[in-house]
Amino acid sequence: MDWTLLILLVVPTVVHGNPTVTVRTGSGPPVGSDQHPNSVPLSEDTQTTTEVMVEVMTTGVLNPSHYPARRAATVVQHYLNTLYGSPYRWIFLSKVHSGSAEDVAEMRKYQLELTMQETISNVSGQCSAELLFPRGEGQSAPQVQASYEGLLQSNTTAQEEAFYQQHRASNNMVSGNDIPDSYGHMEPSMKPFWHLGGVASSFIMLRESNESTLYNMAQVANFTQLETEKDQLRFNYHVLLHEMISQEIIHWKLLVTWSPEQGVQVLQTELQPKSHDCEAPPNTTN
Numbered sequence: 001m002d003w004t005l006l007i008l009l010v011v012p013t014v015v016h017g018n019p020t021v022t023v024r025t026g027s028g029p030p031v032g033s034d035q036h037p038n039s040v041p042l043s044e045d046t047q048t049t050t051e052v053m054v055e056v057m058t059t060g061v062l063n064p065s066h067y068p069a070r071r072a073a074t075v076v077q078h079y080l081n082t083l084y085g086s087p088y089r090w091i092f093l094s095k096v097h098s099g100s101a102e103d104v105a106e107m108r109k110y111q112l113e114l115t116m117q118e119t120i121s122n123v124s125g126q127c128s129a130e131l132l133f134p135r136g137e138g139q140s141a142p143q144v145q146a147s148y149e150g151l152l153q154s155n156t157t158a159q160e161e162a163f164y165q166q167h168r169a170s171n172n173m174v175s176g177n178d179i180p181d182s183y184g185h186m187e188p189s190m191k192p193f194w195h196l197g198g199v200a201s202s203f204i205m206l207r208e209s210n211e212s213t214l215y216n217m218a219q220v221a222n223f224t225q226l227e228t229e230k231d232q233l234r235f236n237y238h239v240l241l242h243e244m245i246s247q248e249i250i251h252w253k254l255l256v257t258w259s260p261e262q263g264v265q266v267l268q269t270e271l272q273p274k275s276h277d278c279e280a281p282p283n284t285t286n
Contacts, residue, residue: 062099069099072110078206079144085199087192088156125151173225203266218242232257
């Protein structure tokens with residue numbers, strides 16, 4: 001009988017570059033999550049419907065389409081909204097062109113080149129930004145510096161002044177619920193209040209952001225106008241924020257003021273307890 005000697009050659013594989021772990025989550029959110037159907041993705045690159053991409057963060061040049069760069073870029077979006085947002089100006093991240101990260105003392109420093117878009121007028125502009133994420137014990141807001149070109153070209157003065165005078169002089173305090181509703185619909189008269197809620201939410205999302213978060217406003221659960229004080233329109237807001245990495249829906253109550261001269265200010269914030277009894281409405285798109 002002839003014997004054939006089989007020699008198996010085992011060749012070790014060397015993996016280069018940054019490792020990426022893909023976590024399959026099936027057709028729905030992770031078990032125990034509080035995902036809300038009105039959550040609005042920031043762009044197609046950040047949608048996580050069947051997969052969550054977990055990136056190992058490194059120093060040096062970042063892939064513009066991967067989470068480390070996009071998380072940092074979204075913080076710039078929130079920062080710009082706290083400075084320039086209004087019921088008629090709401091800024092969103094359009095594209096990350098390039099980015100880099102390095103460790104500096106007790107901080108992590110990001111340099112980014114971005115395109116930002118003002119969603120109401122559809123005007124876009126180039127933005128250069130530097131972010132510092134504090135490290136160590138305790139949570140503190142990232143530090144942001146940004147310069148931009150062309151982003152604020154749209155003139156919203158007339159619209160803002162008309163909105164301000166209408167609601168400053170009215171005896172009927174306006175209020176609203178579920179903006180947008182379970183089908184993604186909102187009345188045209190509610191859109192400025194939706195924008196104002198989104199801008200006010202940026203104050204929270206900026207403060208709460210770190211290198212492991214990606215925040216987006218999902219819905220204005222409700223808002224109520226209060227009496228005008230010191231020429232400022234005042235509102236109580238209850239907003240739902242979608243943390244897109246953990247898929248949690250987080251409830252916050254805000255006391256918000258606005259006028260064309262003073263801009264948006266968030267005077268009080270209150271994190272609400274998690275609710276596990278609410279049945280989520282059907283999936284929607286905004």
